[in-house]
Amino acid sequence: MEHKDNRYTISGTDIEEVKRKNGxxxxxxxxxIEWMAKTTGGRGTAIYSDTNxxxxxxxxxxxxxxxxxxx
Numbered sequence: 001m002e003h004k005d006n007r008y009t010i011s012g013t014d015i016e017e018v019k020r021k022n023g024x025x026x027x028x029x030x031x032x033i034e035w036m037a038k039t040t041g042g043r044g045t046a047i048y049s050d051t052n053x054x055x056x057x058x059x060x061x062x063x064x065x066x067x068x069x070x071x
Contacts, residue, residue: 038050
């Protein structure tokens with residue numbers, strides 16, 4: 001059985017329908033990993049984080065300096 005219409009696979013699957021359903025299925029794997037990294041601080045997900053590490057270090061140092069001077 002030969003299919004000349006590119007809308008269907010050899011087994012008869014409607015490619016456009018699959019694409020439409022995939023578009024409605026929610027986040028992709030990479031989107032989910034990025035979301036978890038940004039909302040939970042997940043381990044091993046630093047590449048997805050938008051945290052400025054140098055700024056965090058400065059803030060931590062400021063707090064430590066303040067606590068030393070207060071004591």
